[in-house]
Amino acid sequence: MFKLPRKVEYALMSMQLLNQASLMRLTAKDIAQQLGIPLQITAKTMQQLMNLGFVKSHEGAKGGYTLDYLHIDISLYDFLNRMQEAPSIVKCQHSKIEILQNGTYGKENCEYFEICKIKNSMILIQQKIEKVFKETKLTEII
Numbered sequence: 193m194f195k196l197p198r199k200v201e202y203a204l205m206s207m208q209l210l211n212q213a214s215l216m217r218l219t220a221k222d223i224a225q226q227l228g229i230p231l232q233i234t235a236k237t238m239q240q241l242m243n244l245g246f247v248k249s250h251e252g253a254k255g256g257y258t259l260d261y262l263h264i265d266i267s268l269y270d271f272l273n274r275m276q277e278a279p280s281i282v283k284c285q286h287s288k289i290e291i292l293q294n295g296t297y298g299k300e301n302c303e304y305f306e307i308c309k310i311k312n313s314m315i316l317i318q319q320k321i322e323k324v325f326k327e328t329k330l331t332e333i334i
Contacts, residue, residue, distance in 0.1 A: 200277050202229055202237045207246060208334040210259045217256030244274050259334075268333065269325035279321055282314045 196204075206223050218226075224234035238257055241247045245263040250256055272278050282302070305311065 197277050199233075199237060199240075200272065200275055202227075202233060203241055203246075203275060204333055205229070206234065206237055207241065207259060207264070207330075210247060210257060211334045213258075215258065217250050217254060217258055219256040222256065240275070264330050264334065266330050267326045268328040268330055269322060271330045272325065279318075279325055281318055281321060282311075 205227050206229075209223055209226060210218060220235040220238050221231055223229070223238065224231040227234070229237075238247060238249075242249050242257070245260055247257045248260050250258065269278070302308070
């Protein structure tokens with residue numbers, strides 16, 4: 193079953209904290225302390241969010257991170273794809289990113305693909321799950 197990876201949970205939690213802080217700038221250390229996440233992981237998470245355009249970094253004595261409100265009005269599905277973690281309920285279901293990067297789909301990832309009797313049902317369930325993720329805005333979560 194699909195479960196959000198920790199890095200996505202940390203990213204969402206960090207973005208929610210930045211949203212609550214509003215215009216205040218928070219350092220990676222501030223975020224790590226407030227969320228109880230190791231500093232090294234928080235720093236990597238913030239770097240990834242900055243590279244993806246979800247947060248801005250401000251240098252100097254009053255530096256830190258703020259949300260980039262212009263780039264967070266997207267679906268949860270799009271956010272997960274940007275984080276390279278699209279929802280997938282079974283091995284043969286893949287995100288567009290995985291297909292493009294690895295060229296793999298279906299039988300390449302499941303030894304039972306050819307004889308599987310549930311793959312068509314799983315495709316329907318996958319589509320329903322993706323619909324929910326596409327209809328849910330990132331701003332609803334953070």
